[in-house]
Amino acid sequence: MAEAILDTSREARAGSSRPAAVIRARGLSKTFGGGRIVALKEADFEVRRGEFISLVGPSGCGKSTLLRIVAGLLDHSGGTLELHGSPVTGPRNDVAMMFQKPTLLPWRTAVENVLLPAEIAGKVGPAERKRALDLLGMTGLREFAFSFPSQLSGGMQQRVALARLLQTGADLLMLDEPFGALDEFTREHLNVELARITQEVGATVLFVTHNIGEAIFLADRVFVMTPRPGQIAKIIDVPLPRPRDPSIQVTPEFNALVAQVRSTLGGH
Amino acid sequence: MTDVVDLAPVQAGASRERSWLNHAAIFLGLMLLWEGSSHLGWLDPLFFPRPSDILVGFWRLYITQGNIWGHLGLTMAEVLAGFAAGSLLGIALALVVGMSDRIRRYMKPYVVVLEATPRIAIGPVIIAAFGFGWTSKVVIVMLVCFFAPFVNTLNGMVNADRDQLEMMRSMGASKWQVFCKLMLPDAMPEIMGGLRLAMASALGGALVAEFIASNAGMGLLINQYTGVLNMASAFVCVLTLTGLGFAIMWAMEAVDRRIVFWNDRESTAEVSKRLALAWAHRNGDLA
Numbered sequence: 001m002a003e004a005i006l007d008t009s010r011e012a013r014a015g016s017s018r019p020a021a022v023i024r025a026r027g028l029s030k031t032f033g034g035g036r037i038v039a040l041k042e043a044d045f046e047v048r049r050g051e052f053i054s055l056v057g058p059s060g061c062g063k064s065t066l067l068r069i070v071a072g073l074l075d076h077s078g079g080t081l082e083l084h085g086s087p088v089t090g091p092r093n094d095v096a097m098m099f100q101k102p103t104l105l106p107w108r109t110a111v112e113n114v115l116l117p118a119e120i121a122g123k124v125g126p127a128e129r130k131r132a133l134d135l136l137g138m139t140g141l142r143e144f145a146f147s148f149p150s151q152l153s154g155g156m157q158q159r160v161a162l163a164r165l166l167q168t169g170a171d172l173l174m175l176d177e178p179f180g181a182l183d184e185f186t187r188e189h190l191n192v193e194l195a196r197i198t199q200e201v202g203a204t205v206l207f208v209t210h211n212i213g214e215a216i217f218l219a220d221r222v223f224v225m226t227p228r229p230g231q232i233a234k235i236i237d238v239p240l241p242r243p244r245d246p247s248i249q250v251t252p253e254f255n256a257l258v259a260q261v262r263s264t265l266g267g268h
Numbered sequence: 269m270t271d272v273v274d275l276a277p278v279q280a281g282a283s284r285e286r287s288w289l290n291h292a293a294i295f296l297g298l299m300l301l302w303e304g305s306s307h308l309g310w311l312d313p314l315f316f317p318r319p320s321d322i323l324v325g326f327w328r329l330y331i332t333q334g335n336i337w338g339h340l341g342l343t344m345a346e347v348l349a350g351f352a353a354g355s356l357l358g359i360a361l362a363l364v365v366g367m368s369d370r371i372r373r374y375m376k377p378y379v380v381v382l383e384a385t386p387r388i389a390i391g392p393v394i395i396a397a398f399g400f401g402w403t404s405k406v407v408i409v410m411l412v413c414f415f416a417p418f419v420n421t422l423n424g425m426v427n428a429d430r431d432q433l434e435m436m437r438s439m440g441a442s443k444w445q446v447f448c449k450l451m452l453p454d455a456m457p458e459i460m461g462g463l464r465l466a467m468a469s470a471l472g473g474a475l476v477a478e479f480i481a482s483n484a485g486m487g488l489l490i491n492q493y494t495g496v497l498n499m500a501s502a503f504v505c506v507l508t509l510t511g512l513g514f515a516i517m518w519a520m521e522a523v524d525r526r527i528v529f530w531n532d533r534e535s536t537a538e539v540s541k542r543l544a545l546a547w548a549h550r551n552g553d554l555a
Contacts, residue, residue: 071438091440103435106530107453109543119449120441146544148536168439 062230350409
């Protein structure tokens, strides 16, 4: 399934028990206003293929900045950043981004919105159309393929955005609080779906949130970020088994992790 | 007030029929009052022709003399040609100007000055330059129709959603793709609003231009009839223009609903259904 959905053939899979790092940052930093405002201070990290990383922290901690730099939407001011071994110079087709707002085009049906990345790449054929419908099926919206965004609920709109994200074929997915504007129940439901889908397609994910529980529930590792200056204060491993059921959020192991994140954030 | 609103849907069918009858009755009553007061000498039929005279006038202008057709056709042609030329020019110029902040900055003073100038004041100048015929009228309608589409298109272009722009950029869209797939459709509701405003003033512009000086058209016809105090015929012309105004408004609304369908719940549902069928037809095996 992973091979069918995403092009992960860029690197050799055979002969390596530990997946290679697909994102490599060394001293990555971003300043605004001629160096006066430090939005991100010297981030060092590696992300392995298929990993789910949550970036959690209060506003102003640089988590969205970090995400936009990896997505190529922002230049970095210092350090190095490599994706699949090549430096980032702008938006590229192995990285895709999803926003808090669904950012669907209201004059396009769900399936037409999902096809947008293919259109921009200049290739829309029967194969792409079929895949768009398949992806809508995967996000549970097959029968709403021809509905317009205004006919869909907020949660359904984000599912369309998720299908569009996967249609890009990118294997590095940058998610900027994608369900932050939805109600608690819809959000929890979509988080479970997101975990299932990203695992199914073998994507590597950076997920920004300010909700500690959500961050831990989804992640293999949590990057805890603190503001002034924005930096990665601590990286916490989440050794909980997958697939995870929402009920793990009341286990002692889970609560210990929450406490660990809180104490890191509280120190600042 | 609220209970009236609450009851409305339940009695919609019956009450709509009744209100139609009421409207017809009131209208007929007013006409009879008008006719009667003219016969009784309360209204001077020289300036306020009787409804019966106006009806006879319709028959005369449209059937027996048939002289209104040519003038009506000419005025409509002026309106359509001037509207098409003016709004296309306005939209095209706005698209060019909207592309660059610098052009927009340098253009702005001229736009402000031109916008402050009453377009109709240039009317006599245009007629002096282009003559009494239809050319000068088309140019005047063009001027009248230029601004609303220009300003609205420019606004629509500048107001594109920041997140959507970023989304397009993250997919590696070129400037041209961003324009075609995001900016232009996004500006469409505003552009259509501009076109509706332009169309609403186009007919008035053509008539005033014909009042100033012309050798044909509805404006000339009204001038001629009032000049010889043939008020019944003048009223026929005015009522004809009322009808034309309605037709134009109705047509623009229909076009608007078709183009900017996503702002209208019913049209959206309709288009959704149509697209589903079209898709199933094209890729029978997929859908």
